[in-house]
Amino acid sequence: MAKKPDNPNYKVIAENRRARYDYAIEDDLEVGIVLEGSEVKSLREGGSNIAESYAAVDEGELWLVNSYVAPYNQAKSFKHEERRRRKLLASKRELSKLWNATQRQGMTLVPLVMYFNHRGLVKLKIGIAKGKKTQDKRATEAKRDWQRQKARLLREG
Numbered sequence: 001m002a003k004k005p006d007n008p009n010y011k012v013i014a015e016n017r018r019a020r021y022d023y024a025i026e027d028d029l030e031v032g033i034v035l036e037g038s039e040v041k042s043l044r045e046g047g048s049n050i051a052e053s054y055a056a057v058d059e060g061e062l063w064l065v066n067s068y069v070a071p072y073n074q075a076k077s078f079k080h081e082e083r084r085r086r087k088l089l090a091s092k093r094e095l096s097k098l099w100n101a102t103q104r105q106g107m108t109l110v111p112l113v114m115y116f117n118h119r120g121l122v123k124l125k126i127g128i129a130k131g132k133k134t135q136d137k138r139a140t141e142a143k144r145d146w147q148r149q150k151a152r153l154l155r156e157g
Contacts, residue, residue, distance in 0.1 A: 007118040014048040014114045021137065023110055023129035029098070032089035033064065033114075033124050038075035043122060045070075048114060055088060055109035055126050057099040062088040064111065064124065088124065101128050 019025070035043070042048070047070025056063050064086045071082060090098070101107040112125045132140070 009116055009118050009120045011116045012113060013043050013046065013116065013122070014050045016050050016053075016110065016112055018051060019110045019112055019127060019129070021140070022132060023108065023127065024132055024136070025110070025112070025127040025129045026107070027128045028112060029090070029094060029126050029128070031062065031094075031124050031126055033122050034087040034089065035069075035122060036078070036080045038072040038078055038080045039069045040122065041075070042070050042072040042080075043114075043116075045072075047071075050111045050114055050124075053111055055098075055111060057095065057102060057109075060095070062090050062095055062098065064088050067111070088126075098126075098128065106130070 049068040050064075053067035054065055056065055066083055067086060068083055069080065071079060098109060102109060108129050108131060110127045110129045112127045114122065114124050117123045
């Protein structure tokens, strides 16, 4: 999750909490996102979901696929599509690194959190991840339960 600085402009818009359960995140990257005006206004109201979305490198460009941005009611003639592909902004070096991870190493690009940064721009944190197997998920759950029990025992003491 992105750290929250002491800044009034910083605001988390959408978070993919399930991603850390389903995937082993190996690295993350902050990228910009190309949006239309009505999309930005809708995001300021908090209407978005990135839980079912993913990122993909296609023809030398990075895209966010299947993300949901709620329609903005006041937009009359310039409405946006709710689930369109949105272009993500990354440098050529980062783009080649992401392409290498997905095509050669079999990794997945998972959006972790969408937020307004300290300048008021929409940013997306993407995780380079490998899918977990069922036993890995069980191990993670058992570890989390043990940490919870340990904390409870220390509190009771």
